[in-house]
Amino acid sequence: MSSVPFDQNLPLVRRLEAVGFRAWPATSVQYDGSWQIRLTGGHPSKRLNCIVALDPSDCRDIGLRLEKAARKFEAHGRPILVRETPLTPPPLLDLMKGEGWERFEEVVTMTCDLGAIELPGDTLDHLPSHDVGRYVDADLLVHGSDPALKPALAEVVSGIKPPTGLFVIEEPESGPVAVALCVQDNDLAGIMSLAVRADRRQRGLGLEILTAALRWARMRGARTAWLQVVAGNEAALALYAKLGLVEAYRYAYWRKGADA
Incomplete structure (x- = not known):
């Protein structure tokens, strides 16, 4: 290659x-x-x-x-x-x-102009949490990660200095089904660790939580959003392109x- x-x-x-x-x-x-x-x-x-x-x-x-x-x-x-x-x-x-x-x-690192893209809906459907422990538990569950990583992941998330929104979508019976972390660094907003639980994919949850994070960032004054996705993840690339994100570099x- x-x-x-x-x-x-x-x-x-x-x-x-x-x-x-x-x-x-x-x-x-x-x-x-x-x-x-x-x-x-x-x-x-x-x-x-x-x-x-x-x-x-x-x-x-x-x-x-x-x-x-x-x-x-x-x-x-x-x-x-x-x-x-x-x-x-x-x-x-x-x-x-x-x-x-x-x-x-x-x-692939992708970016978009937050002022130019249209986000589905017109309200902040999911408010971010500031509870690191709750978010980390949800992140590990949704990603299917080893629960033993909780202290290390909590240390990473707690160590993020810029303002951060911790987003979790939960279902009453089955618990967390989608997570995303949005880091607002002045006019730039980074979407990190976005994932949908394996048994809840293809239901629009990825778009739902991404939209909530981007809307939160835009309301806080961010002008450009960025995220990173494995080049072979065609479903995610299609979702991000649909929202208006374009490739910046790899x-x-x-x-x-x-x-x-």
């Missing part, structure tokens, strides 16, 4: 990457030049445990810097991951390809192959 193209709006990419870091904060963030090394011992999320290069021209001593970073990942009990964005130096990609690293999980992960 070819690498992410470099003919994109790099200032926009830099800004969305920065708000993305604040919207999903890692426990430990260290810098090696412009490389950000993100590690979170208690949570396995790839975004919380990866190297992200923030300057395409920062390509000195790549091999040595990767080895140094790998030791930090090993100390945290994590495999080394590199997150490729349009800001990644081409020589870093060339080195990983040459050493047999594997590229996987391409993700990112992907690299891991050491069996022979690397």
Whole structure:
């Protein structure tokens, strides 16, 4: 698979990457030049445990810097991951390809003008909660995640500094069926962790909770919304396109192959 193209709006990419870091904060963030090394011992999320290069021209001593970073990942009990964005130096990609690293999980970052899109309905159907514990319980249930991750996920959510709306749709008998987290960072609003429980999909719940989160953000003065979705999730991509979201850029992960 070819690498992410470099003919994109790099200032926009830099800004969305920065708000993305604040919207999903890692426990430990260290810098090696412009490389950000993100590690979170208690949570396995790839975004919380990866190297992200923030300057395409920062390509000195790549091999040595990767080895140094790998030791930090090993100390945290994590495999080394590199997150490729349009800001990644081409020589870093060339080195990983040459050493047999594997590229996987391409993700599409999408944006929309909140003032231009039409949101279904005209009221705030679901008000956000500020109860982190309740939200985390619902998130783990809806995603089908290991309940043992509750303390780590609660730490991540509690660590988000910008104003955050925690959205949960519940049914009286079956409990939480959809969740979303909306982080308003000045004029940008990020939709994180949106999910519908597996047995309640194809019923419009994704659109319902996304609309509630976007309307909340717009009422608070956000002008642009952004979210990220795995490139192979055609149903979600169709939903987001229907609402008016368009692709801004893509990112992907690299891991050491069996022979690397």
